[in-house]
Amino acid sequence: MKALIPTGDPAEPVVLADVPEPVPRANEALVKVEAFSVNRGETFKLEAPAPGDRPGKDIAGLVVQPAADGTGPAGIARVVGHPMAGGWAELAAVPADALAVLPDTVSALQGAALPLAGLTALRLLRTAGPVLGRRVLVTGASGGVGHFVTELAAAAGAEVTAVTRDAARGARLTELGAAAIVHDPADARGPYDIVLESTGGETLPVALARLARRGTLVWFGQASRTPATLDFFDFFDGPESAVIRHFHYLDADTGLGDDLAALVRLTAEGRLHPEIGRVADWADTATVLTDLRDRRIRGKAVLTLS
Structure with missing residues (x-):
């Protein structure tokens, strides 16, 4: 073959x-x-x-x-x-x-x-916890995961701010439910209850600084391919009792087939695009x-x- x-x-x-x-x-x-x-x-x-x-x-x-x-x-x-x-x-x-x-x-x-993008988005939101009424910042939102996580989070009641590079991509994310679009994480107003961070490099500490008190940043990628540097004292002076959490999409309590079936059902119902x-x-x-x-x-x- x-x-x-x-x-x-x-x-x-x-x-x-x-x-x-x-x-x-x-x-x-x-x-x-x-x-x-x-x-x-x-x-x-x-x-x-x-x-x-x-x-x-x-x-x-x-x-x-x-x-x-x-x-x-x-x-x-x-x-x-x-x-x-x-x-x-x-x-x-x-x-x-x-x-x-x-x-x-x-x-x-x-x-x-x-599969990969949808499973990541679905399980990422489960890791983040309930999002109804919460403010969520999504970096790297113009990729496959970003589109899925924006639509799923908005449908679940989150107020989503998506970080994307250009207006055309931002317009589509708005159609999928994003409440705000920024082209640089430094322009995100915050504070955010949840930050979903996939860029790394200079973006990670900037996004981290926008967490609310006891907020959670879930770090699930490094698309910039640039290592991130975090300063403990900057973090200490930032959001009180914030959490940085590592994420891997295969570490889940649900089966791949079950979650794929959920993604298929949402797509068939016109709730996921x-x-x-x-x-x-x-x-x-x-x-x-x-x-x-x-x-x-x-x-x-x-x-x-x-």
């Missing part, structure tokens, strides 16, 4: 190659991939791939062989899946508990855009990856298999 494999070349990070078909374990279903999405964090890992790496975490397609242990969707079911690797291929072996059925009202493009900034044939994946890495794509990028 055909699959995309890493090259280690920043100008062309992946190429199509012939690889053996996956052999599913007893708890895995074999999925014919119709579409997959790529994430900016994956572009960083492609800069120094390990031997045998097979990228790909976000897929939508058709179950052609159900899990042998009887778990998960039955054969010929349309599904969205979140394998830990190997999704950028014609066929993918996916744990049955990392799959959710797609109804006819949700397209493969929408489904493929949901995957923001797809580009759709292309998977032969163009290398170009899409470089454009995503260099911030030339808003929201999610989805590749289709012809």
Whole structure:
């Protein structure tokens, strides 16, 4: 079968190659991939791939062989899946508990855009706690996670301030429920009960200073690729009893399949809108990856298999 494999070349990070078909374990279903999405964090890992790496975490397609242990969707079911690797291929072996059925009202493009960004947003808000009536600052809001978390938080009753680079992206976030848009975290008025921070670098201490008393900053990324420096005394003089919390989306009390099903349901009901900034044939994946890495794509990028 055909699959995309890493090259280690920043100008062309992946190429199509012939690889053996996956052999599913007893708890895995074999999925014919119709579409997959790529994430900016994956572009960083492609800069120094390990031997045998097979990228790909976000897929939508058709179950052609159900899990042998009887778990998960039955054969010929349309599904969205979140394998830990190997999704950028014609066929993918996916744990049955990392799959959710797609109804006819949700397209493969929408489904493929949901997993990593949607799971991160959903679980990030659960980590932050109840947001009804609370002021929330979201940095890096123009990416896939930012769109999802803005819409979910606003729908749950939060007053969301989104940090994004330009007016066009801000306009879309306003449509999704953001109460305010700023282009620099220093312009965010605050104080905020919750800060969801994914940029790192100079942004982190600026965002931290805008926390309210006993507020929480959840640090879930470093998209700037610049280390952050925090001064204890600056923090001590800032919000009283504030909390900085690390976040990893796989550390959750709910299953991947259950949360994927929740995201699919919200999408089918018109309550969640995957923001797809580009759709292309998977032969163009290398170009899409470089454009995503260099911030030339808003929201999610989805590749289709012809």
